[in-house]
Amino acid sequence: MAYLICDLLSRLQAVGLARNESFEIPLKGQDFADILGITSVHIYRILIYLQKLRLILRDHKAITVIDFDRLKNYADFTPASY
Numbered sequence: 001m002a003y004l005i006c007d008l009l010s011r012l013q014a015v016g017l018a019r020n021e022s023f024e025i026p027l028k029g030q031d032f033a034d035i036l037g038i039t040s041v042h043i044y045r046i047l048i049y050l051q052k053l054r055l056i057l058r059d060h061k062a063i064t065v066i067d068f069d070r071l072k073n074y075a076d077f078t079p080a081s082y
Contacts, residue, residue, distance in 0.1 A: 001036065001046040002075035005056060009065055010079045022064040 008025070012018035029047075033040040050056045055071045057064040065071055072079075 001032065001043065002050060002055070002071055003077050004032070004036065005050075005063060005065065006068070006072055006075050006077035006079070009063075009068070020064075021066075021068055022062055024062045026061075 009018055009021060009023060012023045017023065027035075029040040029043045032043045036043070047056070047058060050071075051058065053070075053074070054066055055074060056066060071077070
């Protein structure tokens with residue numbers, strides 16, 4: 001999930017659809033669960049955990065990355081060239 005958030009933010013920033021390390025996301029927990037092949041319960045637990053680590057903030061429509069460098073490190077994310 002952390003890797004997916006990093007990837008989405010990087011791609012959306014590349015096309016100008018993310019501001020201040022924040023992006024709107026119309027997907028629900030079940031959509032993320034389907035994408036990642038895990039249950040929606042696990043998605044919510046992961047999102048809560050990432051919030052407790054102060055890596056992200058989320059509301060019903062957006063995700064804000066608090067510390068992109070820490071999140072990239074946590075997710076072992078290496079952005080591709082877009």
